[in-house]
Amino acid sequence: MKLHKTSKTMFLKIIFISFMLAMISCVSTQNLPENIETNSPEEIEAKKIAAAEKMAAGxxxxxxxxxxxxxxxxxxxxxxxxxxxxxxxxxxxxxxxxxxxxxxxxxxxxxxxxxxxxxxxxxxxxxxxxxxxx
Known part of the structure; x- marks a missing residue:
C-alpha cells in the first residue's frame, strides 16, 4: 500500500503526538516532598488533553x-x-x-x-x- 504525501505527514504527526503523550504520562510523583501539592487525576488528564491539542495544532x-x-x-x-x-x-x-x-x-x-x-x-x-x- 502506497501512502500519499498528506497521509505520511498525518501519520508522522500521530506518531509524534503519541510519543509526546507517552513522555508526559511518565512523570513520577513517588519522590516528591510531602509539602508539595500534586495535581489531581482530573487536572493531570486535562493537561494531557491540552498538550495533545497544542501538538495537533502544530x-x-x-x-x-x-x-x-x-x-x-x-x-x-x-x-x-x-x-x-x-x-x-x-x-x-x-x-x-x-x-x-x-x-x-x-x-x-x-x-x-x-x-x-x-x-x-x-x-x-x-x-x-x-x-x-x-
Whole structure:
C-alpha cells in the first residue's frame, strides 16, 4: 500500500503526538516532598488533553536556554521531537518576555536559509510562541 504525501505527514504527526503523550504520562510523583501539592487525576488528564491539542495544532514544547559562553547563542529554545532527541533552535525574533532561562513554551517556527549565529542551533523565525505551564 502506497501512502500519499498528506497521509505520511498525518501519520508522522500521530506518531509524534503519541510519543509526546507517552513522555508526559511518565512523570513520577513517588519522590516528591510531602509539602508539595500534586495535581489531581482530573487536572493531570486535562493537561494531557491540552498538550495533545497544542501538538495537533502544530506547536512543539520547548524550553528557553540562556548562555553567556563566547561564541554561543545568547537565547536558544531546546526542543525534543521524539525522533532526533534534544536539539536547539536560535530564534532571531524572540520577544523579551521570553528571555527567562528555563521558561517552558509552546512554539511554532519556520526555518531560515541563512548562516548560523552559533554552532549548536539553527536560526529560525518564531511564528507563534506561548508560555507553557509545566
Amino acid at each position: 506547536y512543539i514544547p520547548g524550553r528557553i536556554i540562556y548562555s553567556d559562553l563566547e561564541g554561543d547563542c545568547e537565547y536558544t529554545i531546546q526542543l525534543n521531537d521524539g525522533v532526533r532527541g534534544f536539539y536547539y533552535v536560535d530564534p532571531i525574533n524572540l520577544s523579551d518576555k521570553f528571555h527567562t532561562h528555563g521558561q517552558t513554551v509552546w512554539v511554532k517556527y519556520g526555518g531560515l536559509g541563512r548562516m548560523n549565529r552559533c554552532e549548536k542551533a539553527a536560526p529560525v523565525s518564531i511564528i507563534e510562541i506561548e508560555n507553557r505551564d509545566e
